[in-house]
Amino acid sequence: MNQHERTFVVNAGRGPHGPNQPVNVPVDFTSTYSYRPGVHAAKDYAREGMPSWEPLEELLAQLEAGTRTTSQSQGLITTAEEHPVQVLPGLLFSSGMAAISAVVHLLPLGSHLIMPRHSYMGFSALAQQMADQGLLTLHRVDIADTEQVTSTLHDVSTLASAQDASVMLWVESPTNPMLEIADLPAVLSAAKKRGVLTAVDNTFATPLRQRPLLHGADVVVHSVTKFLSGHSDLIMGVAITGDPEIHARLHQHRTLHGAIPGPMEVFLALRGVRTLAVRLDASESSAGELARRLDELSQDAGLPLRKVNYPGLAAHPQHQRAAEQLGGFGAILTIELDADQPDPANPAGPAEASRPAEQPDPAGDLRAAGAPETGRRISNQRSEAEVADAVLSALTLWTPATSLGGVESLAERRRRHPGEPASVPDGLIRLSVGIEDVEDLFADLLNALRTAATGEPIR
Numbered sequence: 001m002n003q004h005e006r007t008f009v010v011n012a013g014r015g016p017h018g019p020n021q022p023v024n025v026p027v028d029f030t031s032t033y034s035y036r037p038g039v040h041a042a043k044d045y046a047r048e049g050m051p052s053w054e055p056l057e058e059l060l061a062q063l064e065a066g067t068r069t070t071s072q073s074q075g076l077i078t079t080a081e082e083h084p085v086q087v088l089p090g091l092l093f094s095s096g097m098a099a100i101s102a103v104v105h106l107l108p109l110g111s112h113l114i115m116p117r118h119s120y121m122g123f124s125a126l127a128q129q130m131a132d133q134g135l136l137t138l139h140r141v142d143i144a145d146t147e148q149v150t151s152t153l154h155d156v157s158t159l160a161s162a163q164d165a166s167v168m169l170w171v172e173s174p175t176n177p178m179l180e181i182a183d184l185p186a187v188l189s190a191a192k193k194r195g196v197l198t199a200v201d202n203t204f205a206t207p208l209r210q211r212p213l214l215h216g217a218d219v220v221v222h223s224v225t226k227f228l229s230g231h232s233d234l235i236m237g238v239a240i241t242g243d244p245e246i247h248a249r250l251h252q253h254r255t256l257h258g259a260i261p262g263p264m265e266v267f268l269a270l271r272g273v274r275t276l277a278v279r280l281d282a283s284e285s286s287a288g289e290l291a292r293r294l295d296e297l298s299q300d301a302g303l304p305l306r307k308v309n310y311p312g313l314a315a316h317p318q319h320q321r322a323a324e325q326l327g328g329f330g331a332i333l334t335i336e337l338d339a340d341q342p343d344p345a346n347p348a349g350p351a352e353a354s355r356p357a358e359q360p361d362p363a364g365d366l367r368a369a370g371a372p373e374t375g376r377r378i379s380n381q382r383s384e385a386e387v388a389d390a391v392l393s394a395l396t397l398w399t400p401a402t403s404l405g406g407v408e409s410l411a412e413r414r415r416r417h418p419g420e421p422a423s424v425p426d427g428l429i430r431l432s433v434g435i436e437d438v439e440d441l442f443a444d445l446l447n448a449l450r451t452a453a454t455g456e457p458i459r
């Protein structure tokens with residue numbers, strides 16, 4: 001039966017249950033399977049694969065393929081009729097980075113990797129490390145600038161063919177954390193025309209909002225840690241492809257490098273995916289509402305909020321593209337905080353002016369002790385990073401933490417990581433919107449912004 005997406009995801013691709021079947025997928029807690037000489041062994045050592053992984057590996061591939069038909073079949077997955085592409089069961093890895101690493105290692109020594117200048121910093125660091133080791137040459141592009149991507153594809157593939165080298169285009173869209181949107185069909189087809197291997201990190205959009213394989217991507221990767229599992233309680237990755245040779249090589253990489261998930265994590269991730277549709281709808285609707293309200297607040301001169309970035313806002317540079325390409329604008333937004341503005345009447349700041357010269361700066365002591373900074377009444381004007389940290393310190397419902405895509409709302413100043421490039425504003429906070437009531441989420445943010453502006457909580 002052809003089901004609606006919400007139904008399909010809840011049923012996790014399972015067919016009707018017969019009598020006396022467990023409603024949930026049984027989990028094998030075993031490292032190995034017995035064999036009998038002379039009898040075909042379908043299962044062997046668990047590093048090569050486990051039956052308990054298969055429902056999740058099939059489901060994730062079915063979602064990327066846009067399948068809506070439940071089936072018990074294994075192997076090739078039928079895609080949505082309008083996009084007849086072949087998709088094979090996904091390959092689970094112990095983390096998103098393990099899946100990413102396996103995909104990048106498809107490239108032979110001396111290859112070229114074209115990648116977004118803004119992309120998940122772990123991937124960026126891995127690519128940089130491989131380049132520093134002389135394994136590949138990196139070409140960083142503005143992935144939202146289609147002309148730049150296509151001309152880089154032209155230049156790099158011309159160079160690579162003279163060197164008899166391979167090329168891979170890595171796409172992240174929306175990008176982490178800048179939320180830039182690539183023209184996915186355009187860049188993937190330009191790469192395909194030049195015989196360039198393409199990989200898309202679909203973590204932010206999820207297969208419920210974007211299906212890169214249907215636009216011709218060779219491989220899709222996810223940090224299952226995020227929206228797919230959805231509860232911030234495990235780390236996992238997946239790589240999905242329809243190419244049997246790539247599939248076999250990724251499988252071999254996983255077996256040899258050993259970055260496999262544990263059975264309990266797979267059970268939890270499958271349980272998480274079954275609520276993906278409702279979680280995503282709820283988070284995305286709140287993200288849109290928060291983006292709209294915060295955007296209005298950014299006009300308020302009394303608040304240190306400079307800018308709101310969200311693909312759903314008309315002011316987003318790729319808003320139109322996002323509206324046409326994505327099934328929704330997603331559950332992540334970012335806000336940019338302003339540094340304190342100097343007071344023209346008192347450039348040193350009010351506290352500085354009123355404090356006797358011999359007294360130590362109390363705010364300075366607090367800062368040295370690592371205490372949260374509050375308000376604009378400290379002696380020195382705060383940098384945008386300090387203002388952003390003051391906002392984070394004043395939050396009570398949102399949790400300041402890295403990661404995203406869980407049921408609970410998280411906030412993080414990205415430049416606290418040295419790996420985040422300088423083109424990401426120092427005062428940028430990434431907001432991962434959970435499924436709490438949007439009014440509570442907004443009230444907490446508003447209070448934190450006011451606290452950071454004035455030093456006085458307003459409840």
Ligand SMILES: Cc1ncc(COP(=O)(O)O)c(C=O)c1O
Pocket residue numbers: 095096097098120122172176201203204222223224225235236237403
């Ligand atoms: C877009 C994106 N891809 C990949 C990863 C890496 O995933 P993991 O942390 O599961 O290794 C992350 C982690 O934050 C991410 O945000």
